[in-house]
Amino acid sequence: MPVSLPAVLLCALLPADPASGLPRHEENAALLDPATADFVPAEIAAADAPPISALGTLCVVSLAERRFEPAAPYYSAVHAGRTYFFASDQARTQFLAAPETYAPAWCGIDPVAYLNDGVLAEGAVLRRHAGRFYLFLNVTNWNTFRAAPGRYAR
16 A cells, blocks of 8 residues: 655654553463464554564564564564564563664665655665664665765664
C-alpha cells in the first residue's frame, strides 16, 4: 500500500513515546509455538505499528552489537509507529532506554529514494552511519548517502 505522506511527516505523526512499548507477553509465551504461530501475533504487533521487514526476525539490539541473534515474538516494543522484536527482555529494556540508538532513522524509509526521487519505500539494505542505522533500497543508494551524508542523515 503506497504512503502519500513524506517520511519526515510520517515519522512525526506516528507515536514515538517509549512508554507506548508493548509489554512482554509472559502469559502468552507458553502458547506461542514457533512451528505453528505467526512470528508477529496480532496481539503483539498492532496494525498501525508494523515491523520493519528488512530486520526480519533479528534482534535489533544484537545487530547494533554486531551479533546476529534471533528475536522472540513475545519480547516486543513499539517505537515511532514500528514494532521491534528482541532476543530477551534485557535487550528490550536496552532498546526502550535509548531507542534512537537501535531503531533505523527515517522509520526504515530509504532517505535517498525519498529525497532524490520522491519514492517513499522501506529499505532492505541495513547500514550504520554516525551511530544510527539506515535502510536503503540498494547499495547504490547507500553509496549516494555516503557521498553526501549531510543531505540525508537525521
